[in-house]
Amino acid sequence: MDNLDTQVLAAAQRWAAAGHRFALVTVARTWGSAPRPPGAWMALRDDGLVQGSVSGGCIEDDLIYRMRAGEFSGSGMQLVRYGVTQDEAHRFGLPCGGTLELVIEEAPDLGALAQMAERIAAGQLVQRRLLLSQGSVEIDGGRAGNALSWDGETLLTQHGPAWRLLLVGAGQISRFLASMAQALGYQVFICDPREEYASEWDVPGTTLLAGMPDDVVLELRLDPHSAVVALTHDPKLDDMMLLEALKSPAFYVGALGSAVNNAKRRERLREYFDLSQAELDRLHGPVGLPIGSRTPPEIAVSILAEMTAVKNAVNPRTVGMAMEADPYACRVG
Known part of the structure; x- marks a missing residue:
């Protein structure tokens, strides 16, 4: 797009x-x-x-x-x-x-x-x-x-593409998210060391990067015009990437999963990787705005909506307070 x-x-x-x-x-x-x-x-x-x-x-x-x-x-x-x-x-x-x-x-x-x-x-x-x-x-x-x-x-x-977006995971959500993000002026990068997913990636205009996600984050030298979203549901890939991304100046760092799974992820990052509370507070998880999304394109819309709100210095969570009453709701996957 x-x-x-x-x-x-x-x-x-x-x-x-x-x-x-x-x-x-x-x-x-x-x-x-x-x-x-x-x-x-x-x-x-x-x-x-x-x-x-x-x-x-x-x-x-x-x-x-x-x-x-x-x-x-x-x-x-x-x-x-x-x-x-x-x-x-x-x-x-x-x-x-x-x-x-x-x-x-x-x-x-x-x-x-x-x-x-x-x-x-x-x-x-x-x-x-x-x-x-x-x-x-x-x-x-x-x-x-x-x-x-x-x-x-x-x-x-x-x-031109004034913003950069790194997607970790070359699955179906990433396909929709990558296309939509390009329309919003993002230069899109994809990283997925799993050959079963990476070999099928063919979204025009995007760049597929080889290597482990945490190494790719360091290579890209994320800046305040960069965003990162973890979409693999695999702690071995997502957690190591988040460790580096949350220490970077990236304006947005998000991770797919329910509120319960993201709470466990935060605890792992705190216990094993010694991230500060301020760094953990930068993690957007569950990723995306709570719009009742279930399908991959709906999830992509919710993620981009939250990214846009953060980029424009708008508090995206003020519209989703009702969802906090159900921490087990897996809003986006």
Whole structure:
């Protein structure tokens, strides 16, 4: 499953190959409430077709109208604002106080887009620099954690897999989880020393790593933009990996299993591996939000939902207090 950057780039390249003109629209800045964050972008074709989004739809409708009217048929860049007045915010369906500032590239650099697509397909982060007054674009290597920058003249945006996810276990849950995670901008790695599972792994866009999971964790040098999920149900594989992952700066470490099994796992980690209470408290287990998931795709959704909440600094457990009354509930496997 392609992420949003890949979808926009693929559409732009298809349209260019078919002889269509198109513009690129990027959210440079927002004030108050806004439907899409800075950095969100979309491709807008000369006949009104769109790929990606910069709002909930009303602003896209206006941009489509203006594109068809020939407003974006030049070769430069322009700055457009929506929601400056209360009447305009109401007209375009923006939340109270919402304002968007958009940079519109009327004739995007096709060479730069091809370079971006190639780098992202190779799993690389890309930094895109737009120079508004010059109407030029520069492509360079990106870096995880770099924030969008906009000073009214130069717009810097990051594209590609800004986050990393290591899945331990190449089973059915991992297949769904890997595909969904790629759509959310994760570079996905799989580790499973069990040949019966690893030999059948064939999810496109992921990287299968050889070796024991704890060694792989050390080799990847996990950072605050990394997540790890143990999915084997085998303490010999999961526990040793968790020992290293819980000591790392990874923003999320989870393990499959019921509340009872995870309590036993925590006790093993405390007794035999001398992990501190603070390190043990970082373990998300049972992994995932309690949404009643039973099937592999449902479990994958619950895991990604919890990962997203943690990444966005939202307490994911506030929605699942009712499940704590039943510690034997194996919410996700």
